[in-house]
Amino acid sequence: MPHWYDVTAWNERFGNDSQTVHSLRKFRTRWLKQGWSFADALSEVAPSVAAVLQSEIEPHPLALAERLDSQLDGATKLLFRTDQGLMIESVILRAGTGRTSLCISSQIGCAAACRFCATGQMGIARNLSAAQILDQVVQANQLLREEDRRVRNIVFMGMGEPLHNPANLHEVITALTSPLLFDYSQQRLLVSTVGIPDEMLRLDERFPSVNLALSLHSANDLVRQDLIPLAKSVSLSRLKETLLQLQLSDRRQVMIEYLMLEDRTDRVEDAEKLIGFLKNIHAHVNLIPYNSIDGADHLRGSTQAARDRFAELLKQAGFPVTIRYSLGADIAAACGQLIQRENREIAKQLRANPAAT
Numbered sequence: 001m002p003h004w005y006d007v008t009a010w011n012e013r014f015g016n017d018s019q020t021v022h023s024l025r026k027f028r029t030r031w032l033k034q035g036w037s038f039a040d041a042l043s044e045v046a047p048s049v050a051a052v053l054q055s056e057i058e059p060h061p062l063a064l065a066e067r068l069d070s071q072l073d074g075a076t077k078l079l080f081r082t083d084q085g086l087m088i089e090s091v092i093l094r095a096g097t098g099r100t101s102l103c104i105s106s107q108i109g110c111a112a113a114c115r116f117c118a119t120g121q122m123g124i125a126r127n128l129s130a131a132q133i134l135d136q137v138v139q140a141n142q143l144l145r146e147e148d149r150r151v152r153n154i155v156f157m158g159m160g161e162p163l164h165n166p167a168n169l170h171e172v173i174t175a176l177t178s179p180l181l182f183d184y185s186q187q188r189l190l191v192s193t194v195g196i197p198d199e200m201l202r203l204d205e206r207f208p209s210v211n212l213a214l215s216l217h218s219a220n221d222l223v224r225q226d227l228i229p230l231a232k233s234v235s236l237s238r239l240k241e242t243l244l245q246l247q248l249s250d251r252r253q254v255m256i257e258y259l260m261l262e263d264r265t266d267r268v269e270d271a272e273k274l275i276g277f278l279k280n281i282h283a284h285v286n287l288i289p290y291n292s293i294d295g296a297d298h299l300r301g302s303t304q305a306a307r308d309r310f311a312e313l314l315k316q317a318g319f320p321v322t323i324r325y326s327l328g329a330d331i332a333a334a335c336g337q338l339i340q341r342e343n344r345e346i347a348k349q350l351r352a353n354p355a356a357t
C-alpha cells in the first residue's frame with residue numbers, strides 16, 4: 001500500500017470483503033481519530049490483515065526528539081527529527097475553553113527567507129512529505145489521548161510556506177477531511193501563507209471552506225519587500241486582486257496577519273495604508289507581536305502603546321482586530337528558533353555530502 005492516507009489504496013489493497021472492511025474501519029478510527037498507538041489499534045484487526053498493515057505502513061516517518069511543556073500556559077512544543085536528521089516543530093495549544101489547536105510545519109526552512117523569521121533564515125527549503133505533515137497530527141493526538149483531548153483545529157502556521165508545497169498540502173487536506181481517516185471539517189483548518197496568488201486561488205477552489213490567512217505585514221511595497229524578499233515578485237496590487245477573487249462568505253473572512261515592528265510597520269501612516277489596502281476586503285486583522293530572533297538585531301517589536309493605537313485605528317475603520325498573544329513564551333520564542341542553528345549545520349553537511357540525501 002503506497003500511501004496509507006489515500007483511501008482508495010485501502011480498497012485496492014484489501015478488497016471489499018465486508019468483515020475486513022469493517023475491521024479496517026475500526027482500526028483507522030482508533031489510530032487516526034481516537035489517538036491510539038499504531039500497535040494498539042492493530043490489535044483490532046484479524047492477524048493476517050494486521051501482518052500486512054504492519055509490513056506496509058510506516059506509521060511514524062518522524063521521530064519525536066523532545067517535548068517541551070510551557071509552565072506559563074497550555075502550550076507544548078514537539079520537536080521532531082526527520083530521517084535525514086533535520087528538525088521540525090509543531091505546537092499544541094490548549095485554550096482555556098478546553099479546545100485544542102495544533103500548529104504544524106509544512107517545510108524544513110523556507111525559500112521566502114523573511115528577515116524576521118527563524119525558519120526563513122535556516123538556509124534551506126525542503127518540502128515535508130504528506131506523510132510527515134500528517135504524522136505531526138497523528139503523534140499530537142496520541143499525546144493528547146492521555147489527557148482525554150483531541151486536536152480540534154489545525155493551523156498550517158509552523159515552519160515553512162505551505163503553498164510552496166501545494167501537491168502535498170492538497171493530499172494532507174484531503175486526508176484530514178476524509179470521513180474515513182481523520183474526519184476534520186474544512187472549517188477546522190487554517191492555511192497561513194506569505195502570499196502565492198495562483199496557489200491561493202487553487203486552494204480556495206478545491207477546498208472552499210478551508211480558512212486562509214495572509215501574512216501581509218505591510219501595505220507598503222518597499223517595506224514589505226525589505227521584510228520579505230519573496231515579495232519582490234508579488235506586488236501588493238496582485239495580492240489585493242487575489243483577495244478580491246477569493247470566494248469569501250460572511251462566515252469566512254480572510255485573516256490578515258500583520259507583524260508589529262517599531263517604526264517600520266506600526267506608525268499611524270502604516271495603519272492608514274493598511275486600511276486603504278483592505279478596502280472592499282472581508283478581512284479580520286490579527287496583529288502579531290514580534291519575537292526577536294538570532295541574526296535580526298535591526299528589528300524591534302512595537303511598544304504596547306503603538307500596538308493599541310494601531311488596533312484602534314483599524315477598529316474605527318470597521319475591521320475586526322485581535323492582538324495575538326504568544327503562547328508558550330518560555331518554551332521557545334519564535335517558530336523555528338530553537339532549531340535554526342542545528343538545521344543550518346545539518347543542511348551544510350548534507351550539501352557537502354549530497355550522497356547522503
Ligand SMILES: C[S@@+](CC[C@H](N)C(=O)[O-])C[C@H]1O[C@@H](n2cnc3c(N)ncnc32)[C@H](O)[C@@H]1O
Pocket residue numbers: 116117118119156157158159160161162192193194213214215257259288289290291292293334335
Ligand atoms: C512561520 S509562518 C508559516 C506560514 C507561512 N509561511 C506564513 O508566512 O504565513 C506563520 C506566521 O508566523 C509569523 N512569524 C514568523 N516569524 C515571526 C517572529 N519572529 N515573530 C512573530 N511572528 C513571526 C509569520 O509572519 C506568519 O504570519
Ligand code: SF4
Pocket residue numbers: 110111112113114117118119120121158159160161193194215
Ligand atoms: S514567515 Fe512564513 S514565509 Fe516567511 S520565511 Fe517564515 S515560514 Fe517562510
